[in-house]
Amino acid sequence: METEHLLETMVPLITAYGLRIVGVLAVIWLSFRVAGWLQLRVTSGLRSRRFDETLSIFFGNLLRWLILVASMLACLSVFGVETTSFAAVIGAASLAVGLAFQGTLSNFAAGVMLLVFRPFKVGDYIVAGGKEGTVTEIGLFVTAIDSPDNRRIYLSNTAIGAGAIENYTANPLRRVDIDVNIAGGEDIDASRKALEAAGSSVPGRDPERAAEVFLKGFGGGCVTWQVRVWTVPASYWDVWQATVRAVGYQLASAEIAMPTPALNVKVADAAREQDSRFSDTRQLAPGA
Numbered sequence: 001m002e003t004e005h006l007l008e009t010m011v012p013l014i015t016a017y018g019l020r021i022v023g024v025l026a027v028i029w030l031s032f033r034v035a036g037w038l039q040l041r042v043t044s045g046l047r048s049r050r051f052d053e054t055l056s057i058f059f060g061n062l063l064r065w066l067i068l069v070a071s072m073l074a075c076l077s078v079f080g081v082e083t084t085s086f087a088a089v090i091g092a093a094s095l096a097v098g099l100a101f102q103g104t105l106s107n108f109a110a111g112v113m114l115l116v117f118r119p120f121k122v123g124d125y126i127v128a129g130g131k132e133g134t135v136t137e138i139g140l141f142v143t144a145i146d147s148p149d150n151r152r153i154y155l156s157n158t159a160i161g162a163g164a165i166e167n168y169t170a171n172p173l174r175r176v177d178i179d180v181n182i183a184g185g186e187d188i189d190a191s192r193k194a195l196e197a198a199g200s201s202v203p204g205r206d207p208e209r210a211a212e213v214f215l216k217g218f219g220g221g222c223v224t225w226q227v228r229v230w231t232v233p234a235s236y237w238d239v240w241q242a243t244v245r246a247v248g249y250q251l252a253s254a255e256i257a258m259p260t261p262a263l264n265v266k267v268a269d270a271a272r273e274q275d276s277r278f279s280d281t282r283q284l285a286p287g288a
Contacts, residue, residue: 024075031071039064055115058140110157111140120167125233127166129159169233173206176229176236178243181222183257188215188223191256198250199227204239206230222259 043060047053115138120126124135126145131153133145142154168174182191192213199211212228227247231239251258 027071027075031068035064035067035071038067055112055140107141107157110161111138111143113161114138114143114157115140119165120170124170125168127168129155129163131155132166168236172232173209173230174233174236176205176231176240176243178227178229178240178247179216180225180227180247180251181259182225182251183259184218184221184223186223186256190254191223191225194250194254194256195225195227195247198246199229199243201246201250202229202239202242204231204235204242206232220259 039060042063043056046056046059114120120128120135120138122135122138126132126135128143131145131147133147133151133153135143135145136152137144140157142156143160145153145155147153180195192215195213196211199205199213202211205211209230211230214226214228216224216226218224227243229239229243
């Protein structure tokens with residue numbers, strides 16, 4: 001009798017929960033398959049659109065884990081487990097993790113913004129975060145640049161995003177500005193003609209944009225000019241030196257003088273001045 005009563009009690013439980021267990025296992029298996037398929041689709045789709053490799057993998061993994069967590073919570077609810085408590089625990093844990101990794105998450109958010117809006121790309125020469133150099137890597141948390149003397153500098157993305165970003169290679173052309181001081185007594189028109197000839201003779205400049213000569217002002221016994229030449233960013237420093245060289249040769253050929261610093265020095269004999277003052281005092285004294 002006891003055995004029959006036990007069987008009568010257990011059979012409905014086994015039937016009910018057995019079907020639930022089978023259904024939960026099927027849901028878990030299906031969720032893993034769907035999560036893996038969606039992860040692959042998202043990652044490959046982003047890669048086909050030439051999206052950043054790191055972000056493509058990250059978004060694929062994030063979607064996969066969201067689907068698995070949601071399916072696990074749904075399976076627990078089948079057995080009568082309240083999922084609201086799990087949601088509260090997950091929310092509290094997320095808040096604690098967010099506070100602990102506030103700086104890291106800020107770098108991550110800044111890195112995502114840099115990758116999405118792309119104010120610069122790998123290979124660009126930039127000035128950002130108080131440093132300058134050629135960008136070698138743009139990560140989710142830090143950006144690596146190589147300085148002109150070949151030092152590798154890692155900048156946090158927050159530091160880059162918080163200030164101004166100067167991209168020297170974003171545009172196809174850059175302008176080389178060379179300041180030139182001419183002696184005050186030289187003819188202004190002749191100086192302009194010589195500087196224009198120098199700018200036009202610079203090798204490596206952009207042939208479609210003429211060199212410019214700008215009169216900046218006067219001061220200190222000289223006339224200040226500026227020679228402006230356009231070139232591609234890769235040849236900037238070569239054109240800079242070539243412009244300085246052309247200006248020097250052209251001014252020498254036209255016999256136009258540059259200002260020479262002069263300093264007037266007056267040397268006085270202190271002992272002689274003291275004796276002279278003493279003699280003058282004796283002559284003015286009463287009864288002398």
